[in-house]
Amino acid sequence: MIMIKVVLDGKDMKNKDYVHLYIKHQLDNNEYYGNNLDALWDVLMSYSSKIEIRLLNKESLIANLEDYGYALIDLFEDASKENKNVIFEIHNTREEKQ
Numbered sequence: 001m002i003m004i005k006v007v008l009d010g011k012d013m014k015n016k017d018y019v020h021l022y023i024k025h026q027l028d029n030n031e032y033y034g035n036n037l038d039a040l041w042d043v044l045m046s047y048s049s050k051i052e053i054r055l056l057n058k059e060s061l062i063a064n065l066e067d068y069g070y071a072l073i074d075l076f077e078d079a080s081k082e083n084k085n086v087i088f089e090i091h092n093t094r095e096e097k098q
Contacts, residue, residue, distance in 0.1 A: 003050040010061030016068050027051075037075055044079040044086050052087040 006026050013019045020035035031046075033039050053076060055061070062069040073090070080088040 003052055004047075006051065006053045008053060008055050010055060010057035010059065010064065010069070013061050013069075014064050016065060019065065019068075019072070037071060040072075041075060041079060044076075045083050047083060047085045050085050050087065052089070055088070055090045058090050 008023065008026055013022055020033065020040065023040060024033045024035075027043065029043055031043070033043060055073070055076070058073070061072070065072065076086075076088040080086045
């Protein structure tokens with residue numbers, strides 16, 4: 001079975017309006033997506049095969065989105081607990097370059 005691998009870069013998520021378009025593109029989701037946290041939750045719960053989501057530059061995400069950035073991270077963490085097909089990891093960019 002092929003695992004989908006997605007990398008989200010906090011540096012690219014500059015504002016709340018853009019973040020959901022960015023995530024939708026990274027997830028390669030062609031289904032309707034309502035551009036909010038509830039819609040993202042629904043998308044993540046729909047995965048019946050493995051998907052690994054890596055977040056890079058968490059600090060940039062928080063700096064750009066503040067509380068919404070924390071809510072986004074919490075959502076991904078909760079989704080990985082609720083749907084065993086969703087694997088969410090936060091990576092330090094220095095580790096990625098090694």
